[in-house]
Amino acid sequence: GENVEQHPSTLSVQEGDSAVIKCTYSDSASNYFPWYKQELGKRPQLIIDIRSNVGEKKDQRIAVTLNKTAKHFSLHITETQPEDSAVYFCAASSPTGNQFYFGTGTSLTVIP
Amino acid sequence: NAGVTQTPKFQVLKTGQSMTLQCAQDMNHEYMSWYRQDPGMGLRLIHYSVGAGITDQGEVPNGYNVSRSTTEDFPLRLLLAAPSQTSVYFCASRKRTGNTEAFFGQGTRLTVV
Numbered sequence: 001g002e003n004v005e006q007h008p009s010t011l012s013v014q015e016g017d018s019a020v021i022k023c024t025y026s027d028s029a030s031n032y033f034p035w036y037k038q039e040l041g042k043r044p045q046l047i048i049d050i051r052s053n054v055g056e057k058k059d060q061r062i063a064v065t066l067n068k069t070a071k072h073f074s075l076h077i078t079e080t081q082p083e084d085s086a087v088y089f090c091a092a093s094s095p096t097g098n099q100f101y102f103g104t105g106t107s108l109t110v111i112p
Numbered sequence: 113n114a115g116v117t118q119t120p121k122f123q124v125l126k127t128g129q130s131m132t133l134q135c136a137q138d139m140n141h142e143y144m145s146w147y148r149q150d151p152g153m154g155l156r157l158i159h160y161s162v163g164a165g166i167t168d169q170g171e172v173p174n175g176y177n178v179s180r181s182t183t184e185d186f187p188l189r190l191l192l193a194a195p196s197q198t199s200v201y202f203c204a205s206r207k208r209t210g211n212t213e214a215f216f217g218q219g220t221r222l223t224v225v
Contacts, residue, residue, distance in 0.1 A: 009152070042218075043202065043216040043217060045216070089154060097208075098143075098160060099157055100145075100155075100157065100214065101157075101171075102147075102156070104152060104153060104154040105152075105154050
């Protein structure tokens with residue numbers, strides 16, 4: 001099956017700085033890559049996603065880039081704010097779309 | 113819409129006991145799944161269903177059973193609880209067609225002693 005690796009496991013940034021989280025995947029047939037944010041004690045919620053026919057997608061302060069050749073994708077958060085502090089998970093779908101394979105998560109702390 | 117509802121929120125079991133985690137969704141989603149979340153290991157798929165009457169195994173299915181008799185409900189059963197099943201469990205649902213957002217329930221924190 002798919003193997004998704006996520007780095008770093010923890011990340012601390014000063015408020016206003018940028019944060020970058022990177023993921024790699026193993027199955028070149030994977031075609032959908034969502035990112036989820038999980039606040040402490042809460043459920044994961046989708047923040048952005050990208051499909052394999054797109055190289056970059058942006059939504060306000062959040063962007064995701066995908067490099068299919070290298071099989072890696074990254075989450076970029078600009079102008080970080082304390083409310084961005086959470087655990088972020090990347091995921092890759094199986095080619096059928098029936099299974100999501102999640103990374104191990106990145107705990108982001110934004111220091112005021 | 114309530115979205116995805118899980119019950120209970122917390123549960124303590126003794127080794128060898130059995131229980132069912134309930135999951136219901138009111139979005140008419142075809143696809144439902146169960147994940148377990150352990151520290152440092154992310155979310156791992158236990159079982160999933162692409163529609164009523166159809167279930168399949170995920171990455172970590174051992175020790176768990178599921179059934180899908182209706183579109184709305186997807187219960188997860190632990191037949192003989194073991195301490196290794198101590199975890200936070202999340203149910204999720206999404207539309208089957210295409211790759212779409214997964215909506216998660218609020219989670220069940222299970223402790224097996």
